[in-house]
Amino acid sequence: MNIKMTVLAVACALVLSACSDNSSAPAPAAPAAAPSATVATPMEAPATMPMAPPAANPGTNGKPAAVVTDCATEIEGNDAIQYNVSSIVVPASCQEFKITLKHVGTLPVTAMGHDVVITKTSDMKAVDVDGIAAGAAAGYVKPDDSRVIAHTSLVGGGESTSVSFAVSKIQGDGPYSFFCSFPGHSALMNGSISVE
Numbered sequence: 001m002n003i004k005m006t007v008l009a010v011a012c013a014l015v016l017s018a019c020s021d022n023s024s025a026p027a028p029a030a031p032a033a034a035p036s037a038t039v040a041t042p043m044e045a046p047a048t049m050p051m052a053p054p055a056a057n058p059g060t061n062g063k064p065a066a067v068v069t070d071c072a073t074e075i076e077g078n079d080a081i082q083y084n085v086s087s088i089v090v091p092a093s094c095q096e097f098k099i100t101l102k103h104v105g106t107l108p109v110t111a112m113g114h115d116v117v118i119t120k121t122s123d124m125k126a127v128d129v130d131g132i133a134a135g136a137a138a139g140y141v142k143p144d145d146s147r148v149i150a151h152t153s154l155v156g157g158g159e160s161t162s163v164s165f166a167v168s169k170i171q172g173d174g175p176y177s178f179f180c181s182f183p184g185h186s187a188l189m190n191g192s193i194s195v196e
């Protein structure tokens with residue numbers, strides 16, 4: 001009996017030592033793999049960093065907000081089919097707001113006309129399509145379009161135009177946008193207008 005117990009005890013001890021040897025064997029392998037993992041991490045970090053800024057500012061195209069002074073702002077359009085701002089924030093204290101568009105390019109209105117048309121963002125595309133159908137004589141804005149909250153005339157290089165409107169008109173169920181209705185321009189020339 002005593003001998004058998006001893007054999008069993010030895011056998012168990014051998015198994016335990018064998019198990020502990022096996023379990024300790026993979027341990028050195030894990031730290032060996034770790035260095036390659038830490039090498040990969042710094043390589044991924046710079047790749048994701050440049051992606052973050054564009055995602056944080058969707059639709060702004062990196063342009064600033066319009067500078068507003070005394071319930072008015074002046075924005076620019078150029079020969080590269082660009083406004084110089086991405087958004088206009090109208091102070092809630094204003095009753096009326098005036099937008100002046102300065103065409104800082106040199107191309108004529110027939111080739112590079114710019115205007116500012118304000119609609120609900122959800123109406124922008126349809127108003128643009130109907131404006132293009134209305135044609136150059138209508139300034140690419142459909143006459144008496146109830147979806148148009150305000151719009152300037154169409155101007156060419158070196159010219160300016162402006163429009164004033166009641167701020168209450170853009171305090172409803174927005175969001176609201178402004179865009180250029182010259183054919184093909186709205187995809188590049190648009191921005192948000194809001195009241196804060």
Ligand code: ZN
Nearest residue numbers: 113114180185
């Ligand atoms: Zn334009």
